[in-house]
Amino acid sequence: MPSYKLSYFDAKGRAEAIRLALHCGGIPFTDERLSREQFAEKKESFPFGQVPNLTVDEKTMIPQEVAILQYVGRLSGLYPSDPEEARQVDVMLNVANAMAAFFMPDNPGKEQLKTMAVESQFPKLFGYLERYLAKNETTFSAGNKLTIADFRLYSIISNLKAGMLDGCPTDLADKYPHVVKLYQAIDGHEKVASWNKTQAK
Incomplete structure (x- = not known):
C-alpha cells in the first residue's frame, strides 16, 4: 500500500477536512504538523510553497x-x-470554497472581507445552503452517503463555532435548521466521532 503524509500546521484550518477524509476512508497516513519555523524551512519544497500538501x-x-x-x-x-x-x-x-475564502488571513483588505462576510456573505450563503438542503431532503450535503463535501462544510462550520473568524457570531450557522441537521449528522457519524475523540485535548 502506498504511504501518505499530510503536511500542515498544528491546527485544523484547511487540513482538517483532508484528515477526516483519510481517517474515514480507512487510509493510514502520517499527520505531519509543522511549526512556523519548520514550514519556513520546507516551504520551497512544496509545489506552490503552501500547505496543506499530500506526499505519496x-x-x-x-x-x-x-x-x-x-x-x-x-x-x-x-x-x-x-x-x-x-x-x-x-x-x-464550490459552496464551501466561497465560504472558505473569508478565512484567508493574508488577503489584501482582509478586514473589509471579514466585515463583508459577517454582515452579508455568510448569511446569504447559509441561506442558500439552507434552501438547497431543505429541497433535497438528504442526510448529507450531496446525498445520503458521507462524501468529501461534508468534511469541507463540517470543517468550515466548526471553525465558525470555534470563533476562528473575528467578529463573526459563533452561533451563526445555528439559525438554519437544515444546516444544523447536516452538521449534527456529520458530527455524529461513527468515524467522524472516532477521529474527533483522538484529537480531543
Missing part, C-alpha cells in the same frame, strides 16, 4: 486542499464515480 510514497506531492480531497475521495469511495452524484458533490465543494 515520499515522492509525488499533491498541493491544494480541494485537489487533495478529490484525490483521497477517489481512493476511498468518498468521491462518487457516477457523474450525477459527483456533480452534487462538486456543487457543495
Whole structure:
C-alpha cells in the first residue's frame, strides 16, 4: 500500500477536512504538523510553497486542499464515480470554497472581507445552503452517503463555532435548521466521532 503524509500546521484550518477524509476512508497516513519555523524551512519544497500538501510514497506531492480531497475521495469511495452524484458533490465543494475564502488571513483588505462576510456573505450563503438542503431532503450535503463535501462544510462550520473568524457570531450557522441537521449528522457519524475523540485535548 502506498504511504501518505499530510503536511500542515498544528491546527485544523484547511487540513482538517483532508484528515477526516483519510481517517474515514480507512487510509493510514502520517499527520505531519509543522511549526512556523519548520514550514519556513520546507516551504520551497512544496509545489506552490503552501500547505496543506499530500506526499505519496515520499515522492509525488499533491498541493491544494480541494485537489487533495478529490484525490483521497477517489481512493476511498468518498468521491462518487457516477457523474450525477459527483456533480452534487462538486456543487457543495464550490459552496464551501466561497465560504472558505473569508478565512484567508493574508488577503489584501482582509478586514473589509471579514466585515463583508459577517454582515452579508455568510448569511446569504447559509441561506442558500439552507434552501438547497431543505429541497433535497438528504442526510448529507450531496446525498445520503458521507462524501468529501461534508468534511469541507463540517470543517468550515466548526471553525465558525470555534470563533476562528473575528467578529463573526459563533452561533451563526445555528439559525438554519437544515444546516444544523447536516452538521449534527456529520458530527455524529461513527468515524467522524472516532477521529474527533483522538484529537480531543
